[in-house]
Amino acid sequence: MKKNVLALSIAAMIGGLGLAGGASADVIPGATKMTPSNASKFSVSEGGVGHILLVPYFTAQDGNMSVIHITNTDQTNGKVVKVRFRGAANSDDILDFTLLLSPGDVWTGAVTAGADxxxxLATADKSCTYPAIPSGGVSFVTSRLTAANMDVASNTREGYIEILNTADIPGPSVTGTATALYTATKHVNGVPPCTQSVLDANFLNNNYTTESAAAAAGFDTPSGGLAGDWYIINVPKTTTFSGVTTTVKATDNNGTSANANFVVFPQSAAAVNDGSNTTLAVNYTADxxxxxxxxxxxxxxxxxxxTxxxxxxxxxxxxxxxPYVVAPGTIAIGDTNSVPAPVDQAAALTNAIAVxxxxxxxxxxxxISAQTDWVFSMPTRRxxxxxxYSGNQRVxxxxxxxxSVARFxxxxxxxxxxxxYEVCVNADGQSFFDREETGKTNSAVxxxxxxxxxxxxxxxxxxxxxxxxxxxxxxxxxSVTPGFxxxxxxxxxxxGPGKQGLPIIGxxxxxxxxxxxxxxxSGTYGISFPHRYTK
Structure with a gap:
């Protein structure tokens, strides 16, 4: 299977260090060594600051460039952040990496179409990423876009982005002295050291399965504090659109922002389940x-x-x-648990964003040569x-x-x-209106x-x-012809009749x-309006 530069660099590091198959990690609730994990549910953050950022759409089609900004508004703690680009067709992972933000830090990156x-993804930002993004940029991964007759390149050029605060890196005002991890990721005169040995130890070799081990390495449970912005610019067509991320915060039962579970995993190609079935992937993902x-x-x-x-x-x-706000559970072959914890975790997030x-x-x-596109993104449908893709079948x-009940x-x-290779779900209906109270219901083609x-x-x-x-x-x-x-x-x-809604942003x-x-x-103008909705 074809892999990109980033994936190959990961594989090279694993092979070079003799760690293939040796990585391990776990979901760890904070209790005594780290700040207790008291988050129990999700809510959309009206203020735009939280634990999870969702960019509803990125595109490198037709000369477009998509740019994202991720801000750590926490001026005390650094943040470990998982950034993942997913494809528009089936939410395939087409690029992911670990981002390390120091207190008050901002990271920016731009997506464009490569020569092929x-x-x-390219960035001139100095914040640490693991692996480091090459100065010439990194191509998106195509190894999972293997369906026959699929335009592989096109399927890397559209999708959405999920950004998750996986842990905090507390500063010396919290820990008393600066840890090696904090020192390696904290900016000094505008540039963080990004000390390779420290990053390797924490994000490749890490074997954090206990609270004590994670705390000793300089981690704390994730407290949120992330904010995000995006814009899409087309230079030849002199058009720009911009917006803010849909931001979700993890809260306690009273709706107050809270600390979630520690969920740092190795940025490693080693298999979670090596075939022995001693560590099941279903304990960590509902995919x-x-x-x-x-x-x-x-x-x-x-x-x-x-298999x-x-x-x-x-x-x-x-x-x-x-599992981030739900209690991590462990199933085993022969276990009689009804549902793995990740399924409930996904349901909790879907409940927060469903409309x-x-x-x-x-x-x-x-x-005025007006044109309009509506974007609908469903970041939890996967x-x-x-x-x-083998058989073009739903799973x-x-x-x-x-x-909640299942929505798909x-x-x-x-x-x-x-x-x-595209799963569909129908709207229950639609109505289009002009600006003078005239309307048409379910008549558009x-x-x-x-x-x-x-x-x-x-x-x-x-x-x-x-x-x-x-x-x-x-x-x-x-496309649609609305009649006005x-x-x-x-x-x-x-x-449907249950009125459970669909998890759509855009x-x-x-x-x-x-x-x-x-x-x-320039006489070309771009306007973007986030969808309004009812719950």
Whole structure:
């Protein structure tokens, strides 16, 4: 399988140090050595500061460049942050790394299309990453985009980004003296040392399975404090869109921001489950393609070993389903537990971001060459349903035990008959209005499906109004003719009679052109409005 420079650098380090298969880690609640883990649920942060940042869309299609900024607003503690880029079609991991922010630090990076068409990440930022990002940038990973007839390069150029605070690095005002980890990642005259031996010890060789070991290495449980921004710029078309991340905070039962579980795992290609079934990946992720043990159908209710579609590596962890606010549990072959903890963790996060309707504006006024794209991103869908490219089949996780009903099932999802390898779920309906109270309900025609009800196909889909394409989307793209030149619309996402909603975030991107602009003066404007919603 083809791997990119970042993945190869990881593999080289593992091989060079003789650590292949030797890495280990665990989910660790703080108790006495680290700040107690008192987070029990999630909520969307209206103030934009929290533990998890979700960038609803990045694109390097059609000459676009996507830039992200990650800010540590905590001026006392450094942050260990997992950054993962996922593809638009099926949420495939196409690049991930560990970012280390010192107190008050900001990291920036830009995604563009490389010469071979594969997306690449570049940064001139001095903050430590593990592995270090080369000065010329790093290409996105294509090894998991192996489906026949798939445009692999295009599938790296669109998607969304998940950013997770996995641990804190307390400063000397907390610990009394600066730890080796804090010193290695703290800026000195604008540049952190990024001491390689310290980073290797903590993010490659780490074997943190106890609270004492993690605390002794200079870690604390994650307290949040992250904020994020993004923008998409197209220089040839002189258009820019910008926005802030959807930010989720881990809270206690009273809604106060709290400390979550320590979830630092090695940035290593070593398999989580080496085949001996002593360490099951299902204890750490709800990703159904990585399930290495499944519960049998009654009366056979115990867990049995299975061969996963994707053998999880330690760099796959943590993801957004790794137990963060729920108690970590451990299942074993023959165990009678009903649901692995990651499934409940994913359900808790989905509950926080699920919506029952989406509202936004559009414009296709020809006098100003207006064009509109709506982006719909479902960052937790992967933990309920994914596509096994071998056979183009849906694979499901078990339903959560008590936190909510499953939102993606064999009954309400289907494989697209237009674009292979994309799971779809229908909206319950939609209405479009002009600006003068005139409306049309469920009468618009969506292409390429030619249906009158919109289907959310792919993890991150883009709906273009009329014939224009603002973002140049190619992976999970469709279009609609709303019947009006300007107005607003509603997408009903109740998700059936249970009204449990769908975990959708996103925005409206509107492009306008001033044809009367003087020569040499840009007359192209970009406007982005985040989706409004009801819960």
């Amino acid at each position: 068409g594969v997306a690449q 159904p393609l990585m399930a290495d043990a499944v519960q049998g159908v009654a009366p056979a209710t115990t867990f049995a070993a299975v 996963p579609a994707i053998r999880a590596g330690f760099y796959d962890l943590p993801d957004l389903s790794t 029952t309707s989406i509202y936004n504006q559009y414009a296709v006024e020809p006098g 933990y309920e349903v994914a596509v096994n 499901f996780s078990p339903a959560p035990s008590s936190l 099932t064999s009954s309400n999802t289907f494989m697209s008959n237009v674009v292979p 969506f292409s390429p499906s030619q249906l009158q009800s919109y289907s959310f196909c792919g993890e991150t889909s883009v709906l273009s109004f009329g014939t224009g394409k603002v973002l140049g989307a190619q992976v999970a793209a469709s 030149l300007n107005g607003w619309g509603i997408m009903n996402t109740q998700n 925005a409206s991107f509107i492009k306008l052109v001033n044809g009367a602009a003087q020569p040499g003066v």
